[in-house]
Amino acid sequence: MSDPTELRADGDRLLARIEALGAIGAIVGADGSRGSSRLALTDEDREGRDLVVTWMRDLGLEVAIDEIGNVVGTRPGTDPTAAPVMTGSHIDTVRSGGRYDGNLGVLAGLEVVETLERHGVRTRHPIAVAFFTNEEGARFQPDMLGSLVYVGGYPLEDALDVAAVDGPRLGTELARIGYAGGVPCPAARAPHAFVELHIEQGPVLEAAGIGIGAVTGVQGISWQELTIAGQSNHAGTTPMAMRHDAGVVAAEIAVLARRLATELGGHQVATVGRLELHPNVVNVVPGQATLTVDLRNTDDDVLREAERRLRRQAEEIAAAEGTAITSRVLARFEPVEFDPLVVGLVEATAARLGHSTLRLPAGAGHDAQMLARVCPSGMVFVPSAGGVSHNPAEHTDPAELTAGADVLLQVLLSLAG
């Protein structure tokens, strides 16, 4: 038997699985790049699930499908009482998705299993590879639904009753595609640990020339919708001093959001992604404006400070223009901190394998943040070319994908003993 610390993933095998899964629901981007469109619980998702389950069975994994359609393939350990070390992610995509995203984490998990099998390496803890239902939230809200239900964070019955953006309820679609499993969900027993490999979906690693990200946690998210009620007036006949221009107020708030993020520094980000004027006509002073502000930070205290400053200053701006402002919370999640031991293990393992590393937070949501509620969890990031994701142009170099799988393999081996 080989020295387990010398084991490496087979990049070609991993890439072949990424290719094969990516061919299901294949789409072509504007630049000719190849992506996938497999919205949760559609026929394309079923086809993708069937392929991954076939691979799991071919690798000798015990496949369990739970009541929300999460699929877990388990390779037994040598200690029949030990809880599994779990890895995985999701295989659903956004409507115009890339081929990596969640797929990488699931297929790298299978690559880890295949490497262990081929080299006859046993672990004390079982190793489990999971894919969770509806991570993207593109067809059913909320996102990360499967992993959230898995950890007991959302009632199963409510989740099954969620309606798709195209109509049918989740439970109905789950049964229709044959993935309404019998294993109880939430899971009866928490994993020993959970580690997820994922593309960064941001530009930080590539820009810094770093190969492996040791993810420290997931940013807290604050989404607000602000509505400004001013007075619609003729753009030619209304003197500046007599205006109540909802559009100018919205613009000043967008500029304020940018300034806030810069002032607060660190990992604080602020985005006005949506902005709409009414009536939205060239020669009419806008009478109403709606905008969203997306604030994120790894530090909930700073995030709350950003919210406070935004609220206070937006109210001042609105009042100065003689407009009324109302706000509505669209989403609010506290930051998640991954287990320091897992973060350290990812970092040390990557360094041992000769990869440059950087600790960084995840800016997007991931299944690992849900698993972090019930077991020590962490993530491994590989670079995203140009920071592009949720797009057929999403790309990570094969060498980087393989490096990520190597780190995942060695981290899982360390955790599984």
Add this chain to the structure above:
Amino acid sequence: MSDPTELRADGDRLLARIEALGAIGAIVGADGSRGSSRLALTDEDREGRDLVVTWMRDLGLEVAIDEIGNVVGTRPGTDPTAAPVMTGSHIDTVRSGGRYDGNLGVLAGLEVVETLERHGVRTRHPIAVAFFTNEEGARFQPDMLGSLVYVGGYPLEDALDVAAVDGPRLGTELARIGYAGGVPCPAARAPHAFVELHIEQGPVLEAAGIGIGAVTGVQGISWQELTIAGQSNHAGTTPMAMRHDAGVVAAEIAVLARRLATELGGHQVATVGRLELHPNVVNVVPGQATLTVDLRNTDDDVLREAERRLRRQAEEIAAAEGTAITSRVLARFEPVEFDPLVVGLVEATAARLGHSTLRLPAGAGHDAQMLARVCPSGMVFVPSAGGVSHNPAEHTDPAELTAGADVLLQVLLSLAG
């Protein structure tokens, strides 16, 4: 025969005509107010035209319909060689229009004629009451088309070929409603003078407690559409320093436009009426933004300075964010100055009749600015409640409407000798 300087309009008669014309294409506003919807050359416009032409004929006017559908009703003068003193405006409305707007100027012209008839007052110059085709530009572009063709500013054949927003060409619609007249257009002979009574469509007179506005001219108009190309990115995973946020650039330009107007002062106004982001999603940094900037001033030098500053500073803002900016001129009209003698006559006449007066520029376009190309021209403004126009809620008090008609009557008498 009465002393002509003592003649006054009959407010009830004027209001009755406004009511009757407003009932054609009648609509009801959200607050229960009554407006009209008579887009140019629709069946509703025909019905309105037919009613006004009937009134013209009942008053003994000679009705002439020209090739672009302008209608001129003329009351002969005592000097067969004298050119007519013309008044009038338009009777087409925007889709959701009020009952005053152009109608007031046309019907006040008829009221002047009826007053002169009833009192047996003759004038040396003929007095002509006109309504011009498609002033609003809501169905055919450009606006003020009928008066523009009338003064030779736009080729007749091109005007007849303009397509409606709903499809058919102008000439076809003109023939369909029976208003493709035989009188040559452009007009063979310029009027002796042109004076138009109109609601202000802005809040200045009401706010200042003034009854009659002596309009000094029409603001120059500069409409630009700016398009900013940045990079669409994930709002969570993209650090602030790595963004190329087209939305923030658009917002900064909107704030800049406001600041420019304040800095330049005077009659300078600046409006960002339209602003659109792409993809306009809460958690995506906008990759593209489009906004319009409407700049107006009575002084073309200052207007040009505003355009220069906007262009230069917008380019700086865009460059600082690493975005590209392009601009497109949507419209550009130089300011129009009305004849100082006519402006002075309006002001002096209003004062003589006991009305408070204010010299002010028109912020919107009017047929009088086209007539100003060929003859001494001016306008009389009456207040608009709340500055509201192009809306069923458009309102001017009966006493103010009557005051406007009185001033028009006396100004026309002075000009017609």
